[in-house]
Amino acid sequence: MIAGPMFAGKTEELLRRVHRARLAGRRVEVVGHSLDDRGGAARLSTHLGRSTPARMLEDPEMLRGLGDTPEGAEGRIELLALDEAQFFGPALVPVLEQLLEDGIDVAVAGLCLTYDGEPFSPLPELMARAEEVVKLTAVCTVCGADAAFHIRLVEDGADARRATAAQVGGGESYRARCRAHRDPAAREPRRLR
Numbered sequence: 613m614i615a616g617p618m619f620a621g622k623t624e625e626l627l628r629r630v631h632r633a634r635l636a637g638r639r640v641e642v643v644g645h646s647l648d649d650r651g652g653a654a655r656l657s658t659h660l661g662r663s664t665p666a667r668m669l670e671d672p673e674m675l676r677g678l679g680d681t682p683e684g685a686e687g688r689i690e691l692l693a694l695d696e697a698q699f700f701g702p703a704l705v706p707v708l709e710q711l712l713e714d715g716i717d718v719a720v721a722g723l724c725l726t727y728d729g730e731p732f733s734p735l736p737e738l739m740a741r742a743e744e745v746v747k748l749t750a751v752c753t754v755c756g757a758d759a760a761f762h763i764r765l766v767e768d769g770a771d772a773r774r775a776t777a778a779q780v781g782g783g784e785s786y787r788a789r790c791r792a793h794r795d796p797a798a799r800e801p802r803r804l805r
């Protein structure tokens with residue numbers, strides 16, 4: 613599990629692991645959510661613009677087929693790297709558990725918290741079950757401290773637990789913040805925006 617707020621480097625870390633696995637000759641499947649169209653169609657993209665081809669899915673059940681090819685057979689996936697786990701909802705948990713049972717390694721990145729500061733399912737469930745959890749922080753755009761939180765600049769009254777296309781975004785609508793600066797009205801120095 614690679615968890616944390618927006619801008620923490622979760623996708624960078626996931627792509628680093630994908631690169632290393634490929635160097636080691638392992639067969640890797642990179643998966644994103646179809647809501648996340650920031651890198652263009654069929655690509656996972658970091659906030660810095662680095663991107664890699666990916667299969668973009670909506671329904672976690674679509675992943676079940678990865679375990680169907682017998683271990684050792686040609687074409688068998690050895691590592692699933694999945695980003696934006698928060699978009700897939702709780703149904704992702706049993707699917708990933710089954711893939712792990714089938715002998716497929718799984719690396720997952722996602723947001724711990726919604727923009728209103730509540731646990732973002734299924735991250736709590738995934739973190740509890742994971743063998744390894746890496747929790748990253750971003751840089752607070754007010755003071756430069758480690759930022760474990762984020763805020764949304766847009767106020768549209770939407771339910772933060774139900775991800776929609778309108779909530780997809782980056783630096784134009786979200787900011788990384790430390791605990792002390794979770795107030796969206798906090799003044800930011802220009803250089804950190």
Ligand SMILES: Nc1ncnc2c1ncn2[C@@H]1O[C@H](COP(=O)(O)OP(=O)(O)O)[C@@H](O)[C@H]1O
Nearest residue numbers: 618619620621622623624658659660750751788
């Ligand atoms: N406030 C910030 N704190 C840290 N990194 C930031 C911030 N704003 C922009 N970035 C950029 O975002 C990159 C991380 O992007 P990415 O891996 O897509 O993060 P995540 O997937 O966690 O949202 C950093 O290397 C940095 O260049």
Ligand SMILES: Cc1cn([C@H]2C[C@H](O)[C@@H](COP(=O)(O)O)O2)c(=O)[nH]c1=O
Nearest residue numbers: 617618619726727772775776779780781
């Ligand atoms: C906090 C929060 C974020 N989102 C959206 C915004 C982005 O499209 C992704 C997060 O991407 P990142 O790679 O982690 O930066 O999620 C959302 O839909 N709801 C939220 O509460």
